[in-house]
Amino acid sequence: MRVASDQSLLTRRRTVEASALVSRGLGWLSTVVYLVQLKAAGPVPAALERSLWAGIVAMAAANLLAFAGWRRPGSRWYSAQSAGQVALDSAVIAGLVAFSDGYTGQVTWPIMAVPVVVAAIRHRLGGALTVWAFTSIWFGLVVAISPGPAQPRDAVFSALINLLIALVTGTQATAFARQLATLQQVRSELQHQATHDPLTGLPNRARLAERAAACTGRLGVLLLDLNGFKQVNDTYGHASGDELLHQVALRLSAIIGSGDLVGRLGGDEFLVLLPDADPERAARVADRIREVIRRPIQIGDGREVTVGVSVGLAVRPADGTAALDTLTAEADAAMYREKHTRRAA
Template sequence: MQTVIDDSLMSRRRSIETAGLISRSIGILSTGIYASGLTDYAPHDLSAGMELACWYGIVAMFLSNLVAYFARRRPGSRWYTPFSALQVALDTATIVGFVVISSLEYPQTTWPLLILTIAIAALRHRLVGALAAFTLTSTAFLLMVPDSPDHSFVIGIGFMIAVITGAQSAAYSKQLLTLQEARQALHHQANHDSLTGLPNRAQLAEYAAERTGSTLAVLLLDLNGFKQVNDVHGHAAGDLLLHEMGVRLNGVLNPGDLAGRLGGDEFLVLLPEADAAKAAQIGDRIRDVIRRPVDIGDGRQVTVGVSVGVALRAAGSDATLDALTAEADTAMYQDKRAPKLAA
């Protein structure tokens, strides 16, 4: 399932990276104090292996913080997941190295630190990440500290922590994804017509407002013969017809153009940066596709026409969408009466 990137997910990712930056900064400071031997926090005469582990850990945590910094700045980037995995790898290697060397050379009990790597992996990569971290840390401890009496604790507690934290993280991620999908569905419903799937008035108004002051062509469309389809074949057939009109409108527009439904059998098409020639060209395309027969089921077909009214806004003009729509509405009714006048 594709991950939906919205504000709530990006906020969660930023929180994770912030927590990582803070915790590693504390880790760098604590490790530096430990390696200095200036306090009772650590033995005054560290072995060469422990000194190496400490300085490697400081470097690894610093690199992880650099990655976290860039991941926090761009939580929606396609590189976020690889960056996250890299941080888990560096954190795991740092903690495993410290635990193994301290277990071999000092009487301190440090293996509970391995749980931290499992929790970090669970937070970032859910159950799969937690189990992978548990497998790596447990295997490393068993192989590299073979004489430790704590093997059963490392495996038992590590596995329980992996399952608990991984399952909780997976459940939270699933809940978050469900909420994201619900929010997107509500946003779509609020901005789109349920019958045709086209943008509604609100979305059209927002689209036009974003282009205030720029060149804009507005085409108002009104179907000819739609009422007869409803009267003869029923409203279900009329709904099928409207849906098909929405599909056809989207099919003839250029990238950046927008078609929406105002209601009933009226549609509005917005053409940014379009002049009269382009508006006329799009209008001709629309007339051509609208008049093609529409299959309404049971082998029945209906045909409708369309009247098109055009309004143009020049660059620098402050004409609103409502004003342009009213102008296009006047032109549309002139287009609708034109055949009768000709007759």
């Protein structure tokens, strides 16, 4: 259920990573072409060549992280990979601004808004403000140290403009993330309501059918019907009957194996799926259920009732193809045979 509810988030992450791969790939290619042209024109200053190679390597590393995030957007490492990309992009942009100011005399500080926006998309307001602080401090150092054309007023103006960008994009990204989380929660709740019984919280008929359809090979099916449930309802009222069903559901859930599934079909009927169970194991589980259910049950206000359970068993062999409906019908017939045998006794 969680995978379905998170699908929109995974799609968004893949879109972000695909965009990063394309845009950063173009930047990487442009830098490589620029370096080749410089080398073809003549000797390249060592410091400039090292800077260009550093940018090429950083962008390539960032794209490797983007590719990993695109392939596995649900990985537990996704946030760390995303933060790594933001750090590398910020470093490349910072280096480009320093290079442009010191070597070419061109004004390129407006591009420092790019990593701020990217950080907002990836890490919301906190990420945007972190990158804004880094780029603002960096550009302030560049202005103080570099003999380029940038002036202190440029550093102040850049910091103010990028702060505004960080606040706008960061708050919008944060609001969108909250909205997405709310939608995922609502979707998860609706999915749970559609596949679970509201009274007991157990899987309903639809969820049982879905799980059974996913099982291949051997499958054990136990159909349960409470003995004495109607008397409890008639004597103590429907609220007490509902409490009885709830307590029975808790007991069944406590004794069912981790790979098994118990659900409520309706009324006082329950169904247990035992994947890969042979007849002997299914019979042992049935006996355990009878033992647990016949113990006295508290139904509120100090009242204690005792009910029994009739269990019908059907097992599909390893090479069988019977569907859940067929197995349930077999278990239903076996359950009524047990119920009538008990009455006759």
